[in-house]
Amino acid sequence: MLCMNNISKRIEKFKFMSQCCRHFILGIETSCDDTGCALLDLNGNILGESLNSQQLIHLKYGGIIPPLAQDLHRNNIELVVNETIKQSGLNFKDLNAVATTTEPGLPMSLLIGMKYGKHLCRVHKKPFIPIHHMKAHALTARMFDKNIEFPFLVLLVSGGHCLLAIAQNMEDFLLLGTGIDNSPGEIMDKIARRLKLRNLIEYSALSGGQAMELAASKADDPLQFNFVIPMLQYKNCNFSFSGLNNQITRMINSEEKLHNVAPDEVLPTVNNLCAGFLLCMTRHICHRVQRAIEYIELNNLIPPANKILVMSGGVACNNFIPKGIQIVCDEFGYKLVRPPPKLCTDNGVMIAWNGVERWKANVGIYHDFENINIKHTSPIGKSIIDDISKANLKCKWVKLGSFIKSLCKKESRERVVG
Structure with missing residues (x-):
């Protein structure tokens, strides 16, 4: 009888974990000069990811040129997002939420990601999760350890x-x-x-x-x-x-x-x-x-x-x-x-993972997101x-x-x- 109870508990746990894994969060990152996107399940499995780096372009000018970075984000963001979705084998309707960097960062770059993230949420009727860039960096290690x-x-x-x-x-x-x-x-x-x-x-x-x-x-x-x-x-x-x-x-x-x-x-x-x-x-x-x-x-x-x-x-x-x-x-x-080197630099995975953590804790998820805006500067916490x-x-x-x-x-x- 005890054995049967243990088996039943394992089956219920498996069903719960399977159901959890069927939740998917898309993450979008455009805080500086990299256009990143990733799609994760609630266990942190990377189902799709794409990154367009502007490094070689800005290297010629000796530094990041904000208007140029904005143009490159605008040109690449749809391609990067679509490539991520394609890799995952899912559709936008399968998503549970879209997480997007809204603070801090270059204003002209942040705007592109925020506007596109909100656009996806409006079209596909999904909640929006605004992400603090530095907090996302800090929490990415929890995805691997x-x-x-x-x-x-x-x-x-x-x-x-x-x-x-x-x-x-x-x-x-x-x-x-x-x-x-x-x-x-x-x-x-x-x-x-x-x-x-x-x-x-x-x-x-x-x-x-x-x-x-x-x-x-x-x-x-x-x-x-x-x-x-x-x-x-x-x-x-x-x-x-x-x-x-x-x-x-x-x-x-x-x-x-x-x-x-x-x-x-x-x-x-x-x-x-x-x-x-x-x-x-x-x-x-x-x-x-x-x-x-x-x-x-x-x-x-x-x-x-x-x-x-x-x-x-x-x-x-x-x-x-x-x-x-x-x-x-x-x-x-x-x-x-x-974290692994490619996830220490700006990327969509860290944004999606922060979205996953927020989704599981039911914190910072917005169905009414029109008043959410970008912030060029934003302290990470209480000093x-x-x-x-x-x-x-x-x-x-x-x-x-x-x-x-x-x-x-x-x-x-x-x-x-x-």
């Missing part, structure tokens, strides 16, 4: 943002630190252009961050240039990268004069410059992460069982920076989780940055010596410091 439970620590690093936050649930975040000037991705793009890396064929189709990482991997002395770590005197978790940009710009000017570099030539010391810069950036980010962890432990904001740091955003694709962060995580018993500053935490920085030594040739290792 089912053991990530709220609350957990999030580090988002991209071409438009740099922030530390605690994800308390899918809607509520505590902001621990944010960028006070340029984002890391933006700075790396500028430096790669200044270093003229695109003049070398192997770097010509790479983003600034990708080009700098590749150049750094070829360095023979990452400690040749002495960079000063930003914001050491500020006892908060904020980030600043403009000073790093100024430092390397001065170094580049000096090196070009020293080596008598022609206008179209690349510096002979370019690899060491890139490595030194990325080392300093890594140390800066590690310092802010460590202070955040120490503040969290002091105030019991994350239970011991939830000691997870999710790192996402375009810069999380960089394999250089996470090596330093891993050392900090190991020191404090945190598990470092990064406790001032509280961290007032705590005046004096941290004994985790040494990154083992990581740095692995990058250095033998004769430069004695100069390694933590």
Whole structure:
């Protein structure tokens, strides 16, 4: 009799799971320069996805041109959505909802995605789920690691943002630190252009961050240039990268004069410059992460069982920076989780997954969506940055010596410091 009851329970569970899987969420992403779309079931299975990247087009202009990005989104969004639906083998009538990025991002880009998402909802009579771009980045890891439970620590690093936050649930975040000037991705793009890396064929189709990482991997002395770590005197978790940009710009000017570099030539010391810069950036980010962890432990904001740091955003694709962060995580018993590289950058999957989580929780689903609009800027959550500053935490920085030594040739290792 007990056996029959267990079998009945399993059958009911199977029926429930099968019914859940028959719910489908379409996600649309157009917050910046990539037109993305994906279709997921409630288990996070990707049934269809498509992405049109504008990277090579904007690379020619040295940065993203908003009107051009908008035109390219307008030209590609229907193709990208239709390709996703075609891959899934479903029809628009099979959808349960359409999730679309509405904040934050480039206004001209956001408008295209929002208008098209609402259009699909009107035509096919589906509810609309507005998505916060940064929250979607933060929660994507839960799609691949089912053991990530709220609350957990999030580090988002991209071409438009740099922030530390605690994800308390899918809607509520505590902001621990944010960028006070340029984002890391933006700075790396500028430096790669200044270093003229695109003049070398192997770097010509790479983003600034990708080009700098590749150049750094070829360095023979990452400690040749002495960079000063930003914001050491500020006892908060904020980030600043403009000073790093100024430092390397001065170094580049000096090196070009020293080596008598022609206008179209690349510096002979370019690899060491890139490595030194990325080392300093890594140390800066590690310092802010460590202070955040120490503040969290002091105030019991994350239970011991939830000691997870999710790192996402375009810069999380960089394999250089996470090596330093891993050392900090190991020191404090945190598990470092990064989504697959293609899902760290902007994509439709992360939007669809955030839509899935909202659908299952019945949160943020709108049948009357005409008054929902885009937001160019939008905080990820409640700021406790001032509280961290007032705590005046004096941290004994985790040494990154083992990581740095692995990058250095033998004769430069004695100069390694933590």
